Amino acid sequence: MSGTDDDAGVDGGASDHGFDVARRVARTREADMYRDLQPTDVVDSAAYFAPDPGGDLPVLAGERELVFASNNYLGLTQDERVQKAAREAADTVGTGAGASRLVTGDTLVHRDLEARLAETKGTERALAFSSGYAANVGTITALDPDVVFSDELNHASIVDGCRLSDAEVVTYDHCDADDLRAKLAACDTQGSWLVVTETVFPMDGSVAPLAALCDAADRHGAWTMVDESHATGVYDDGGGIVQRDGLADRVDVQLGALSKALASQGGYVAGSDELVELLANDARSFGCSTGLTPTAAAVASEALHIARHGAIRSRLWENVAHLREGLTDFGFDVHGSSQILPVMVGDRRDAVDLADAVRDRGVFTSPIRPPTVPEGTSRVRVAPMATHDRVDIEDCILAFKDAGEALGLL
Ligand code: PMP
CATH class of the missing domain: 3.40.640.10 (Type I PLP-dependent aspartate aminotransferase-like (Major domain))
Known part of the structure; x- marks a missing residue:
């Protein structure tokens, strides 16, 4: 609450013990860290949550996207x-x-x-x-x-x-x-x-x-x-x-x-x-x-x-190897030694642009930038799932190749 004459402190001086939330929100936006979490209209949840055994349901967009950004590594959230x-x-x-x-x-x-x-x-x-x-x-x-x-x-x-x-x-x-x-x-x-x-x-x-x-x-x-x-x-x-x-x-x-x-x-x-x-x-x-x-x-x-x-873990690791090889062959700098494949970009703007351009091509990944990672080490985090099939992996590789070329990053 902002201080007014009416809520002056007992000593007669103006006091304000509120929280300047607007200023803090502005600072968060400057950090450019989060996607906009805007409220949506009430939606028909039945339409939203139509079954999609591929394990790649759109998160919010309302249209089908291949998700390569989830921690659902084995794709089991949609296992029967x-x-x-x-x-x-x-x-x-x-x-x-x-x-x-x-x-x-x-x-x-x-x-x-x-x-x-x-x-x-x-x-x-x-x-x-x-x-x-x-x-x-x-x-x-x-x-x-x-x-x-x-x-x-x-x-x-x-x-x-x-x-x-x-x-x-x-x-x-x-x-x-x-x-x-x-x-x-x-x-x-x-x-x-x-x-x-x-x-x-x-x-x-x-x-x-x-x-x-x-x-x-x-x-x-x-x-x-x-x-x-x-x-x-x-x-x-x-x-x-x-x-x-x-x-x-x-x-x-x-x-x-x-x-x-x-x-x-x-x-x-x-x-x-x-x-x-x-x-x-x-x-x-x-x-x-x-x-x-x-x-x-x-x-x-x-x-x-x-x-x-189950055999599900070997499918994940096959996908990891295939994706790592495909992205590396096209000239991307892929780090990591686990199932998580950070595609190193460097500049924070380039990371956002690359993830956006990849998404325009139907593949959802996440740009990771400061303050989450040090300045100059921005990356696009790619995480394949066991439920992706060969075509999904190829689609992801091609989306990166096209996007990288279009942005002059390759
Ligand atoms: N530890 C690590 C390494 C994590 O990445 C996370 C969440 N991303 C947590 C702990 C917290 O787990 P939860 O989301 O279940 O609170």
């Missing part, structure tokens, strides 16, 4: 078995948990998901959270470390967990085990130390050198915590990089989101019996928040089962 699991959970358990898991929100659907996660991750137990964000914040605050050693590109939910825990935070260079080693050796703070890294980094497609990070942590008796949000379901036996690299017995906390390859919503932590007991009792984002929706739990559980036992 997964949809059936959601329906059955809604029919039998209900659409909402109704309360915290610690009160009346605990169901067999949650327990089933947790058992499958623990089995996949090779841990004693697992615990489902209502989001990946809540899992990170709740876990770091409940562990209450004295020092956190954190990769400089770690997700905001890890950063916020550190802030809320009051830990001393030491960042190390991205995926650099030598720098971590040096920072650990230079630290003289007493108490408990936690090394935290994502495994697959979503904006760079990079993969953490996990064995070397564990070696460095072990030398100081520090705990290792990994965020496998973008890896879970995608790697060996439906696990993440921990499973690919055989490190389940060396990583203390395996954590992630259920909203990427597992086609759902929510988060999890997998680890020892004691860790899960601690989190169930002390993680406020678990106990003081309504339990994960049963439908979300059932979806993630079914998706995990499919990821573990």
Whole structure:
């Protein structure tokens, strides 16, 4: 509220304790980071959500687009078995948990998901959270470390967990085990130390050198915590990089989101019996928040089962190889060593123009620019899905080639 003569402070001076939201919005727009989130008219949802088994439903545009920008890496959000699991959970358990898991929100659907996660991750137990964000914040605050050693590109939910825990935070260079080693050796703070890294980094497609990070942590008796949000379901036996690299017995906390390859919503932590007991009792984002929706739990559980036992992962990796090769052959600079393929452009305007021009050709990708990534490293993030067929991949490659040529970027 703006100050007027009528609301002058008791000392007679004008006071204004409101929020200048308009100025902050203007600053956000200047950063040019988000697509316009304009309100729409009420729409006929039946028309919007017509079934599209290709897994490439338009997000908002109202016309069919090939989506190469989603974290739905296995394309399971439109898998019939997964949809059936959601329906059955809604029919039998209900659409909402109704309360915290610690009160009346605990169901067999949650327990089933947790058992499958623990089995996949090779841990004693697992615990489902209502989001990946809540899992990170709740876990770091409940562990209450004295020092956190954190990769400089770690997700905001890890950063916020550190802030809320009051830990001393030491960042190390991205995926650099030598720098971590040096920072650990230079630290003289007493108490408990936690090394935290994502495994697959979503904006760079990079993969953490996990064995070397564990070696460095072990030398100081520090705990290792990994965020496998973008890896879970995608790697060996439906696990993440921990499973690919055989490190389940060396990583203390395996954590992630259920909203990427597992086609759902929510988060999890997998680890020892004691860790899960601690989190169930002390993680406020678990106990003081309504339990994960049963439908979300059932979806993630079914998706995990499919990821573990189906051929779907090999289809994803075939698509990744095909797309990487096609884009590289046409002269694009494709980074990353995971299923995420950032096409490096450099200039922020070029990244937006390239993504727009690719979209004009029917393929939806996302431009990533500062402040999300450093100035001069803007890119278009391309993420194929297991449900794309060969023609879809070819269409994506051709859209990039035509757009790149039209813009003079090739
Ligand atoms: N960790 C990472 C690495 C993420 O990318 C995300 C979300 N994009 C999260 C945590 C948070 O997960 P959620 O969306 O389930 O809150």
